[in-house]
Amino acid sequence: MKILRSVSIEKKEIDELICNKCKKAFKKGIEFPTMKIHSFEVAFRFGGKYSLEKVEFELCEDCLSDLFDSFEIEPIRGVWSKIRTS
Numbered sequence: 001m002k003i004l005r006s007v008s009i010e011k012k013e014i015d016e017l018i019c020n021k022c023k024k025a026f027k028k029g030i031e032f033p034t035m036k037i038h039s040f041e042v043a044f045r046f047g048g049k050y051s052l053e054k055v056e057f058e059l060c061e062d063c064l065s066d067l068f069d070s071f072e073i074e075p076i077r078g079v080w081s082k083i084r085t086s
């Protein structure tokens, strides 16, 4: 038999997202559904400058557009549900 007791668990929610590049802030509620800011997580493999590190950051769409514009080769674009991940 297990004797159980109630415990409180702190739950954290995102209240605001801030673009790491330009510091533009997007508050939860009105601005989140527009999806004008995106979260990224990069897990680096062994070797190289960021060996085995995990880097998390947010970029707003304006900064993403600037990044895409800086590419020598256009990124692959399409409807997200139809982009292959493998």
Ligand SMILES: [Zn+2]
Residues within 6 Å of the ligand: 019, 020, 021, 022, 023, 024, 059, 060, 061, 062, 063, 064
């Ligand atoms: Zn930005």
